[in-house]
Amino acid sequence: MTAQRQLKVGILGATGTVGQRFIKLLAQHPYMRTHVLGASARSAGHKYIDVVKWKQVTRVPQEVAQMVVEECVVNERWKQCDVVFSGLAEGDAGEIEASFRAAELPVFSNAKNHRRDPSTPLIVPLVNPSHLSVIPHQQAQHNLKKGFIVTNANCSTTGIVVPLKALEGAFGPLDCIVVTTMQAISGAGYPGVASFDIFDNVVPYIGSEEEKMEWETSKILGGVLPGEKGFDLHAESPLKISAACNRVPVLEGHTECVSVSFKRRPPPSPEQVKQALREFMCEAQSLGCPSAPKQAIVVHEEVDRPQPRLDRDDQDGAGVNVGRVRNCGVFDIKFVVLSNNVAIGAATSSIINAEIAHAKGMI
Numbered sequence: 001m002t003a004q005r006q007l008k009v010g011i012l013g014a015t016g017t018v019g020q021r022f023i024k025l026l027a028q029h030p031y032m033r034t035h036v037l038g039a040s041a042r043s044a045g046h047k048y049i050d051v052v053k054w055k056q057v058t059r060v061p062q063e064v065a066q067m068v069v070e071e072c073v074v075n076e077r078w079k080q081c082d083v084v085f086s087g088l089a090e091g092d093a094g095e096i097e098a099s100f101r102a103a104e105l106p107v108f109s110n111a112k113n114h115r116r117d118p119s120t121p122l123i124v125p126l127v128n129p130s131h132l133s134v135i136p137h138q139q140a141q142h143n144l145k146k147g148f149i150v151t152n153a154n155c156s157t158t159g160i161v162v163p164l165k166a167l168e169g170a171f172g173p174l175d176c177i178v179v180t181t182m183q184a185i186s187g188a189g190y191p192g193v194a195s196f197d198i199f200d201n202v203v204p205y206i207g208s209e210e211e212k213m214e215w216e217t218s219k220i221l222g223g224v225l226p227g228e229k230g231f232d233l234h235a236e237s238p239l240k241i242s243a244a245c246n247r248v249p250v251l252e253g254h255t256e257c258v259s260v261s262f263k264r265r266p267p268p269s270p271e272q273v274k275q276a277l278r279e280f281m282c283e284a285q286s287l288g289c290p291s292a293p294k295q296a297i298v299v300h301e302e303v304d305r306p307q308p309r310l311d312r313d314d315q316d317g318a319g320v321n322v323g324r325v326r327n328c329g330v331f332d333i334k335f336v337v338l339s340n341n342v343a344i345g346a347a348t349s350s351i352i353n354a355e356i357a358h359a360k361g362m363i
C-alpha cells in the first residue's frame with residue numbers, strides 16, 4: 001500500500017475559538033499536518049503557547065506549542081501550504097483571504113466576508129459539496145490555476161440545513177420553515193458576550209444572524225447557474241424561511257426549534273420523517289472522508305433530547321442531532337436540532353470540505 005501524501009496546512013486566525021479547534025482536530029488527522037499559524041500583529045512573532053488563550057479540554061498539541069505565530073501575510077512559508085484554513089475574525093478576513101487566494105492557495109473560510117460572492121461556494125459538507133463545481137469559474141474570474149476560496153456556513157445555518165436537505169431529498173420541495181435558535185456563547189468567539197450580560201439571562205438578538213440564516217439556507221439548498229457559472233443571489237428563492245436568534249448561557253452547541261411545511265399533500269408522518277433523517281447519507285461519507293461523521297443525523301427517541309451538554313460531543317461534534325420529531329399544529333412537522341457550533345458549525349466543516357476537494361483532485 002502506498003503512503004498517502006501529507007498535506008501542509010496553514011491556519012489563519014489560529015489563536016481564536018475556531019482556530020484552536022482546527023489545531024485540535026488536525027493533531028489527529030491522518031494526512032493533514034499543521035505547517036504555519038497566523039494571527040493578528042498582536043500575536044505574530046511570539047510562540048503559540050505564549051499568546052493563545054487555550055480553551056480546549058485537551059492540551060495544546062506539542063508540535064504546535066513552540067511554533068512562532070506569523071502575520072497573515074503571504075510569505076514563502078505560507079506558499080508551501082497545500083491548504084489554508086481561515087478562522088479569522090470578520091474584520092480583515094475578506095482582504096486577507098483574497099490575498100491568499102491570489103497567491104494560488106486554496107482557502108477554506110469560516111468568515112462571512114465571501115459567503116455572498118456569486119462565484120464563491122457556500123458549502124456545508126454534509127449537504128452541498130456538489131457546489132464545488134463552480135471553482136473553475138471562480139478561478140477563471142481571478143485568472144488563477146490553483147487558488148480559490150470556499151466558505152462554510154454560519155454555525156446556526158449549518159445545523160438546520162442538514163435535516164432540511166434530508167427531508168427535501170426524501171419528500172420533495174419544502175414550502176415554509178420557521179426556526180428559533182438558542183445559541184451558545186462560544187459562537188461569538190473569545191471572550192464573546194460579557195458574563196454580566198449572559199449569566200442568568202437570554203439575549204434575544206444576535207447581530208445580522210437572522211438574515212444570514214435566511215439567505216444562506218437558500219444559497220446552500222439552491223442550485224448553481226447553467227455551465228457551473230456561480231450563483232444567482234437575486235433570484236427569488238422558492239423557500240420561505242423565518243429565523244429568530246437568541247444567545248443563551250450554554251458554552252458550546254446551538255439548539256434550534258424548527259417547524260417545516262412541505263409542498264406535497266399529504267405531508268409525511270413523524271415516523272416517515274425520522275426514518276428519512278436516519279437514512280440520510282452524504283457524499284462526504286461515500287468518498288470516505290476521514291472527518292465525516294459515521295451517522296450524518298442522529299435521531300433521538302428520548303422525550304428530552306438532544307441537549308447541548310449531553311449530545312454536542314457525539315462523533316466529535318461532526319454530525320447533527322435531531323429529536324422531538326412530531327406533528328405541528330400550524331406547519332406539518334416540528335423538531336429540535338442540536339449541532340456543535342465550533343465543530344460541524346465551523347472547523348470540522350472546513351476540514352471535511354478540504355477532504356472532499358482533495359478526494360476530487362482539486363488540492
Ligand SMILES: NC(=O)c1ccc[n+]([C@@H]2O[C@H](COP(=O)([O-])OP(=O)(O)OC[C@H]3O[C@@H](n4cnc5c(N)ncnc54)[C@H](OP(=O)(O)O)[C@@H]3O)[C@@H](O)[C@H]2O)c1
Nearest residue numbers: 013015016017018039040043087089090110111187189190
Ligand atoms: N465561534 C463559532 O462558533 C463560529 C462558528 C462559525 C463561524 N465563525 C466565524 O469564524 C471566524 C472566527 O471566529 P472565532 O469565534 O474563532 O473568533 P475569535 O475567537 O475572535 O478569533 C479571531 C482570530 O482572528 C485573529 N485576528 C483578529 N484580527 C486580525 C487581523 N487584523 N489580522 C489577522 N488576524 C486577526 C485573532 O488573532 P489574535 O489572537 O492575535 O487577536 C484570532 O486568531 C469569524 O469570522 C466567525 O464569524 C465562528
